[in-house]
Amino acid sequence: VATVGLFYVGIDAILEQMRRKAMKQGFELNIMIVGQSGLGKSTLMNTLFKSKVSRKSVVSTPEERIPKTIEIKSISHDIEEKGVRMKLTVIDTPGFGDHINNENCWQPIMKFINDQYEQYLQEEINIDRKKRIPDSRVHCCMYFIPPTGHCLRPLDVEFMSRLSKVVNIVPVIAKADTLTLEERDFFKQTIREELRANGIDVYPQKEFDEDSDDRMINDKIREMIPFAVVGSNQEYQVNGKRLLGRKTKWGTIEVENIAHCEFAHLRDLLIRTHMQNIKDITSSIHYEVYRVRRLNETNGQPNAQPPNTLVNPQQANGVAAQHQVLTHEM
Numbered sequence: 001v002a003t004v005g006l007f008y009v010g011i012d013a014i015l016e017q018m019r020r021k022a023m024k025q026g027f028e029l030n031i032m033i034v035g036q037s038g039l040g041k042s043t044l045m046n047t048l049f050k051s052k053v054s055r056k057s058v059v060s061t062p063e064e065r066i067p068k069t070i071e072i073k074s075i076s077h078d079i080e081e082k083g084v085r086m087k088l089t090v091i092d093t094p095g096f097g098d099h100i101n102n103e104n105c106w107q108p109i110m111k112f113i114n115d116q117y118e119q120y121l122q123e124e125i126n127i128d129r130k131k132r133i134p135d136s137r138v139h140c141c142m143y144f145i146p147p148t149g150h151c152l153r154p155l156d157v158e159f160m161s162r163l164s165k166v167v168n169i170v171p172v173i174a175k176a177d178t179l180t181l182e183e184r185d186f187f188k189q190t191i192r193e194e195l196r197a198n199g200i201d202v203y204p205q206k207e208f209d210e211d212s213d214d215r216m217i218n219d220k221i222r223e224m225i226p227f228a229v230v231g232s233n234q235e236y237q238v239n240g241k242r243l244l245g246r247k248t249k250w251g252t253i254e255v256e257n258i259a260h261c262e263f264a265h266l267r268d269l270l271i272r273t274h275m276q277n278i279k280d281i282t283s284s285i286h287y288e289v290y291r292v293r294r295l296n297e298t299n300g301q302p303n304a305q306p307p308n309t310l311v312n313p314q315q316a317n318g319v320a321a322q323h324q325v326l327t328h329e330m
Contacts (some may be wrong), residue, residue, distance in 0.1 A: 017317040026085035036097035038176035044231035055092045061252025070095040070108045106159045117290040139282045149183045168203040176228035229267040
């Protein structure tokens with residue numbers, strides 16, 4: 001690598017140019033939340049972004065009945081903090097896991113995710129395509145596990161096994177304050193073992209670590225998965241400070257206190273440290289797998305994959321270079 005000598009050239013100014021452009025464009029983040037009713041999905045989303053971003057917070061219904069089939073509902077918000085604008089879309093899946101027979105209840109969610117990839121692909125291959133393609137692809141799926149303290153249900157295994165191949169899954173143990181610390185640690189360890197035994201690769205996926213530094217950071221995160229979380233929109237006075245928490249007869253559970261729950265670690269992963277990486281993996285791995293398969297189908301190549309077959313991520317990476325003209329990054 002050639003290094004610049006005594007005189008300043010100004011190569012480093014590219015970072016400021018990129019920052020200005022990004023600030024002007026703003027950012028997009030699409031999060032899907034999946035889990036049965038009563039696990040505090042809406043509350044946790046509101047807690048994460050410190051505003052009423054969940055569908056239930058915006059669409060007030062006197063009494064929400066469990067739908068007969070899974071309904072996919074999304075709502076978007078424009079959030080701004082310190083001059084940085086972000087369009088946040090929260091995709092809810094009411095009806096998931098709420099019925100006596102939950103067989104194949106993952107299918108409407110899989111279809112929705114693939115539909116967003118298809119929509120993006122169609123925009124991408126247009127001759128007169130937009131300068132900036134609207135991105136409705138699901139960047140992350142937060143999967144809420146009931147705090148049973150025992151093991152994953154067959155439904156949990158089936159869902160994560162299938163969906164982890166098409167989207168970044170971040171599993172969380174909902175309402176973790178219902179477990180003792182010992183129960184929580186045992187439950188987390190059991191879940192990690194079950195994920196390994198079933199070949200389920202949740203985010204951050206080990207095979208996509210870019211270098212040893214990445215691997216070291218991500219290994220620490222993988223040791224914490226699934227995140228045991230508590231959500232709350234209520235503020236309480238604790239030692240003279242106003243804190244988000246849940247008040248009980250024996251004390252206050254502080255949402256952002258890592259000694260009480262792992263909400264802060266989840267927030268850091270989704271927003272402060274890995275948001276761009278989550279979006280990059282969606283674009284360069286999950287969407288690329290879908291795009292390669294669809295282009296193979298369209299071109300009628302002999303090695304075209306059947307409509308419901310997944311291409312290996314490594315294969316997608318190999319083909320990516322051949323189709324760079326079609327790739328459109330935010």
